[in-house]
Amino acid sequence: MAAPLLTRPDVIVIGAGCAGLSAAVRLAQHGRRVLVLEARSRLGGRATAFKDRATGEAVDNGQHVLLGCYTSTLTFLRAIGAESHVRMADELAVTMIDQQGRRTRLHCGHGPVPLNLLVGLLQWPALSWRDRWAAVAMGTVIRAERRGVATTLPDETVAEWLTRHGQTPRVREMLWDPLALAALNQPSEVATAGPFAQVLAEMFGTRDRRAAALVLPTVPLDEMYAAPARTFIEAHGGEVRTGVTVQVVLDERRVTVVAGADALSGVPVVAAVPWFALPALFSGDVAPLSALLTAAAATAPSPIATVNLWFDRPVMDEAFVGLPGRVMQWAFDKRAVFGGRASHLSLVSSGAAEVASWTNQALIEKALHELTAALPAVRGAQVVNATVIREPRATFSIAPGQPARPSTATAVAGLFLAGDWIATGLPATIESAVRSGHLAAEAVVARYPSSL
Ligand SMILES: Cc1cc2nc3c(=O)[nH]c(=O)nc-3n(C[C@H](O)[C@H](O)[C@H](O)COP(=O)(O)OP(=O)(O)OC[C@H]3O[C@@H](n4cnc5c(N)ncnc54)[C@H](O)[C@@H]3O)c2cc1C
Incomplete structure (x- = not known):
């Protein structure tokens, strides 16, 4: 790497996706000088954008939809002055075109929650009265989840959970299955119910009408959060470097960050890389991390x-x-x-x-x-x-039988994890990534109350 690592930062964050950047921003808010190291030439990881060759337009690597209940993400965007880079609807409103081509709109109105949801469902012409009452009955289940009462069984799939709670084929087809597939990136028959129940509890289990509203980025993803996060980190004495593939060498429980010919030990590290990049990140005495690395390698x-x-x-x-x-x-x-x-x-x-x-x-x-x-x-x-x-x-994958997700603290002092795959209870989403970033930053600050 061109510039040396040795302008000693307070914390090193590896990976500049939503998790790494939100961790770095939170650390900067705590007055820490952060060095963010990213392997790729562009920021944003799995939520990024690039230029389309034929048209020159900035194109996202895939459409990302946020929800009003993405509280940590919205806090992150506010912190970096990027709140205006998303547009939040006033409430849940979505047009669905069924397989017969019938176009209907679910609109959950301005009334108080949960009345607006009730009215929205009862007025949705896509559903028969039987379907509507089935959907409404799910409100009790979702509110129980919100109160911390588990309504899912271990290893129960979303489809099994919905059926057990009386959801009809049509409600599943028009409402729960599309929502589950979008939120979990796996069909209801494959995904475990727990994370979906948590998403629904956060969407529909509060008094906030906007929690279930869709939030769309109004600019390409890199501009939406990654570039503003970099500006924020740099304005707070930190640095963000791209094109730097990092190795973490573990030696008698000492953490050394190696980037090219450069190496730095004794600085707290937040590894905010995805599960599939974790095994290649570490070398040396990896025994303390063996359970973690085995689980990461086994995650589909x-x-x-x-x-x-x-x-x-x-x-x-x-x-x-x-x-x-x-x-x-x-x-x-x-x-x-x-x-x-x-x-x-x-x-x-x-x-x-x-x-x-x-x-x-x-x-x-x-x-x-x-x-x-x-x-x-x-x-x-x-x-x-x-x-x-x-x-x-x-x-x-959140299919039954997948390895348990790790927490932010590791068996190695000075090494913390962040990433959407950390045990946040949420599926792999921007919100899970940002929550994990905030958790990691707070864990570093709690463990190292003043800069080293
Ligand atoms: C097409 C698509 C659509 C999606 N749609 C949605 C959606 O609608 N709503 C939603 O909430 N979520 C959606 N997601 C999920 C969301 O994008 C991810 O959950 C989130 O971006 C993960 O962020 P992360 O920081 O945990 O990981 P990543 O974004 O993967 O970031 C990790 C970073 O670490 C870097 N890295 C890895 N190894 C090293 C190394 N050795 N040294 C240095 N750097 C390294 C990587 O290059 C990467 O930039 C979607 C994802 C995709 C791909």
Whole structure:
């Protein structure tokens, strides 16, 4: 590496995704000089953006949707002055087009919670009265979760949990399954119910109407949080370096950060790398971490595939629609969200374990076919550009039998973990990553009350 590591920082953070950057920002707020080291040339990890070669537009590595209940993420964005880089709806409102092409809107109005949810569900024409009452009855279960009463069984899948609580096939098709697939990146039949129950408790279990509202980034992801976080860290005496692949050498429980020819020991380290990068991060006496490294290596990934389509004219009349039961489950009109800066549609396939191996051509054709069937305006439009983005390790699997998730403290003094896969109780999301970043920062500050 060009500049030496030895301008001794107070803390080193490895990885500049949401977890690493939020940890660094929180540490900077505590007055710590932080050095953030990122292997890739760009910031943001699994929530980032790049320039599309054909159009020159900034394109996200996949559409990211936040929720009003992402309290830590919203706190992080406020801290770095980036709150205006997202747009929060006033309440839950979403248009769904079922497999028969019927378009309906779930709108949970301005009334007090949970009355607005009740009214929204009871007025949703996608559901029969039986379906509506089934969905309403789920409110009791969700509120119990919110009070800390576990309503899920160990290793129970989302599908089993929903069925056990009387959810009908139609409510699952139109409401719970699309929500679960989006939040967990795994189908209801595969994912464990616990993290979904926590998401629902945070969305619907409070008095805050906006907790269930969708929050969309209004700028590409790197601009949304990564660049402002870097500015904040640097303005507080820290540094963010990219293109630096770090090794952590453990030697008689001493932690040495090695980057190229440079090495630094005796500084607290937050490893904010994903589970799949953890085993390669450490060398030397890794015995104290062996259980952690074995669990990380045994954790399965879950992919996401995105098809971006550029049409010769606008084809959507709202920012996004849900396409339940399809390969591409959501379509976003980036023009409606980014304004004049973007002109493409982003179609998302979550839980894409099988789909991710399709050819680009097959994915694009499928996306176009499903969109044309759902949106009449697509029929007269021409595709002028199309791209596919695969993220094979978008999230970690939360299927029953997956290894337990670790906490931020490790068996090695001075070494802390952050990342969406830390035991936050949430699925692999920006909110889980940011919460883990804040937890790691607070753990460092608690353990080392003053700068070393
Ligand atoms: C396509 C897609 C769509 C998604 N949609 C949503 C969504 O709608 N809503 C939502 O909340 N979440 C979504 N997610 C999940 C969300 O992006 C992740 O949970 C979150 O970004 C994880 O952040 P992280 O900081 O934990 O990890 P990462 O973003 O993976 O960051 C870790 C960083 O560590 C770096 N690193 C690894 N090894 C080293 C090393 N040895 N030295 C230095 N640096 C290293 C990596 O390069 C990386 O930048 C989506 C993810 C994808 C891929």
